[in-house]
Amino acid sequence: MGVVGALVQGAFLVNAVYAESAREHGLTSQQGVLLCVLMARPRGMSELGAMLGLAKSSLTGLVDRTERNGLVRREPDPHDQRAVRVALTPEGRALIDDFYAETCRRVERLAAGLSRAERDALSGALGRIVVDNEVPVVFMEPGEGAFSEH
Numbered sequence: 259m260g261v262v263g264a265l266v267q268g269a270f271l272v273n274a275v276y277a278e279s280a281r282e283h284g285l286t287s288q289q290g291v292l293l294c295v296l297m298a299r300p301r302g303m304s305e306l307g308a309m310l311g312l313a314k315s316s317l318t319g320l321v322d323r324t325e326r327n328g329l330v331r332r333e334p335d336p337h338d339q340r341a342v343r344v345a346l347t348p349e350g351r352a353l354i355d356d357f358y359a360e361t362c363r364r365v366e367r368l369a370a371g372l373s374r375a376e377r378d379a380l381s382g383a384l385g386r387i388v389v390d391n392e393v394p395v396v397f398m399e400p401g402e403g404a405f406s407e408h
Contacts (some may be wrong), residue, residue, distance in 0.1 A: 265387075271368065272365060272368070273287070275361070275364045275365055275368065276290065276361060276365075278364075279357060279360055279364055280357065280361075282360075283353060283356065283357040283360070284327075284353075285353075285357065288310075288320055289320065289323070289324050289327075289329070290361075291310060291396055292306070292310070292320060292321070292324055292330070292344075293324070293329060293330070293346065293350055293353070293354040293357065294354065294357075294358060294396060294397050294398070295309055295310065295395075295396050296330065296344060296345065296346050296350070296354070297346070297354055297358065298395075298398060300333065300343040300344060300346075301343060301344060302335055302338075302341055302342070302343050302344075303317060303321070303341070303342065303343075303344065304341075306321075306344060308394070309394040309396060310396070321344055324350075328349050328350070329346065329347060329349055329350035329353060329354075330344050330345065330346055330347060330350050331344070331345055331346075331347050332344055332345075333345050358398075362400050
């Protein structure tokens with residue numbers, strides 16, 4: 259398999275695992291991504307739109323639906339009174355902690371057949387691609403950031 263096929267099919271595989279985990283937690287994939295992004299800290303709507311690659315109307319709809327489910331809340335931005343930030347509610351925090359941990363376990367299992375050297379090579383190559391392409395952090399590495407404090 260070439261690099262293009264491997265990247266596209268690998269992305270498809272991870273997306274399928276992610277979507278299944280989200281469904282089992284009562285989330286859409288987009289809601290799962292939103293909650294993962296908010297794990298570290300509340301974020302403004304503009305920042306969320308840029309990170310998630312969503313137009314303002316699409317992001318507003320996503321936040322509205324997730325807010326109606328009691329998982330996020332809008333709060334005033336302490337640095338800009340015209341803006342709001344989106345933050346996890348206690349219910350959202352509890353759900354994302356479970357969803358994140360389960361999703362990490364499932365994705366980790368995808369590489370179960372690889373040796374330590376193969377795993378290191380895979381993470382090194384994919385990590386380099388992510389860094390070189392300036393991909394925003396939409397899914398924290400296990401054990402880092404706010405998640406490690408829970």
